[in-house]
Amino acid sequence: MLQKKELPKLNEGFARIVFCHNENDVEATIKAYSALGPLDTLSNGCFGQKNPDAKIQLGIMKFLKKVEAPSSLGSCSDSVQDSACPQASNANNTCCKGTTKQSLLLGAASKEVKESEDMAKGSVDADVSAGDITTLAFPSISTADFQFNNEKASDIIVEKVEEFVNKLENARLVLVDLSHGSKILSLVRAKAAKRNIDSKKFFTFVGDITRLYSQGGLHCNAIANASNWRLKPGGGGVNAAIFAAAGPSLETATKERAKSLLPGHAVVVPLPSDSPLYTREGVSHVIHVLGPNMNPQRPNSLNNDYTKGCSILREAYTSLFTGFLSIMRSRLKLPRRISEKLESSPSDLKDPSHGPRNHLTNSDQKIKRDDDSVYERSKKCKGTHNETVADISAPSSTYGKVTGDKSKLEGPTSKSWGSWAQALYHIAMHPEKHKEKLLEVLDAVVVLNDLYPKACKHLLVLAQHEGLDCLADVHQEHLQLLMTMHAVGLKWAEKFLHEDSSMVFRLGYHSVPSMRQLHLHVISQDFNSNHLKNKKHWNSFNTAFFRDSVDVIEEIKNHGKATIKVEDCQLSMELRCHRCRSAHPNIPRLKSHISICQAPFPHALLENGRLVLAPKHNWSDT
DNA sequence: GTTCTAGAAC
DNA sequence: GTTCTAGAAC
Incomplete structure (x- = not known):
């Protein structure tokens, strides 16, 4: 702890910062500085010491900050805003009360005290x-x-x-x-x-x-x-x-x-x-x-x-x-x-x-x-925060404009599907009319190539069950269907892997699909396709917007419904490589990067069977 | 979902 | 000048 004798006199124009490791240190430091002259209380728990002759003032600023491993900061992240450092904040936040605190002691010439005061005020008043x-x-x-x-x-x-x-x-x-x-x-x-x-x-x-x-x-x-x-x-x-x-x-x-x-x-x-x-x-x-x-x-x-x-x-x-x-x-x-x-x-x-x-x-x-x-x-972001499964049932312009087709209003989600978004629905309802497009027809599902594949291999496992427009409609009673869809998707991925063992597949659903009728994407992770043209395309397969089939199945098992975090901004967020996570300024640059990136996939994808790889593929080589 | 295209970014 | 994005229309 600082003793009075250890407090060197501040020269005009200089600042001093003292870190204190706990509340006692803060109080003792204030006391020590008080001995040099009277302290005035400023706003926001700061103190200023006035010395009119030397035109020196001292501002002691507390900033509420845990002195723990940096990784734990998040638990009181809001409180960091209470910092008297020039960061604006929510003055009412008390989340770190009772935690270990540090204090910042700042001495400054008059001009700088103005600055300190401004900083302190900023932490309270800034909107x-x-x-x-x-x-x-x-x-x-x-x-x-x-x-x-x-x-x-x-x-x-x-x-x-x-x-x-x-x-x-x-x-x-x-x-x-x-x-x-x-x-x-x-x-x-x-x-x-x-x-x-x-x-x-x-x-x-x-x-x-x-x-x-x-x-x-x-x-x-x-x-x-x-x-x-x-x-x-x-x-x-x-x-x-x-x-x-x-x-x-x-x-x-x-x-x-x-x-x-x-x-x-x-x-x-x-x-x-x-x-x-x-x-x-x-x-x-x-x-x-x-x-x-x-x-x-x-x-x-x-x-x-x-x-x-x-x-x-x-x-x-x-x-x-x-x-x-x-x-x-x-x-x-x-x-x-x-x-x-x-x-x-x-x-x-x-x-x-x-x-x-x-x-x-x-x-x-x-x-x-x-x-x-x-x-x-962003217009796209309006009103979409933290929407729940129930919220996304509300009609949204995302789904295209109402066309007068009565089928668009069918199904439990009652959302408006544009006429162009009905193609998969029609195939699922009448597979016999679309035989030429289908790779496989089973009892509950049909398999077809995505009309606009976003990778070398990109197919859809389409549920035939009427009334299942999207993930939000899926509940406990559909668990068996989801498992069937996964098994069929896996079978096709394995078939492709047999032909080319260097491929990697991912199986999953779009949180909010553009096309009506529940469909599982089976997509190779090369993303080598001329149809992959924009941010939305990339992010729909490479952000949390893409829900891995294995995770969806777990959620249905455990909670009876899938977690869907609807946020259109997910689709316009920065472009990051799905392997090394590097950021890229635009789609062409991203695509040229992913064509050469050999980094191993992130652990989160390698876990729980989210990625489907050839059994003997050795990822330590890449 | 795609296509078209204005205008922003480079 | 070209490239690229993003919104509107379908």
């Missing part, structure tokens, strides 16, 4: 929640190992921040340094204050850039990496730390984007969802940026040519912030985390291991409920 503030954390480029002059660098940082800060709307930039005594941080702080840069949109932060959320409670969607030209891990400093923290998938994802980087340039890399930086810290993108090098012992040294150096450093920050703006734009277009959250089951929400991801998604959901103005609402 958007923390996860909605898109944040870029960036280290100072080139001032460490590349030995760029701090004075010059700080001028450029402030100049570029000033240029971009007005384009940020609901987003912010944070300059991060590990060291409390960081010269570049104090220079930038002073210069930013002088230029009256909005402290809600730009501030400095002392902490480990790879642990901003788990250690500092600061959620950042994107972090910048002071990279090397090879875009390789290693070296030292920030680059090594970020690659180490992100795990090997960052290197893979980076390689897909660029092989090397020129000084002054940046490359935006979406973080694969298995990266610890993504799961633990909530970072969705790493932006590698290469600055000018003044260190003669590193490649491409500029030999102290600061004319060139400054120009390149400006370019580097421009590239970095432009890259961040592009991430912001894509976020505005589609709040992707919403769909990711809805992909997870309700029980996942209670799973502490989800940490910042839930923190984000909860807040994204909140904003969709409370504030239409912040995000452009």
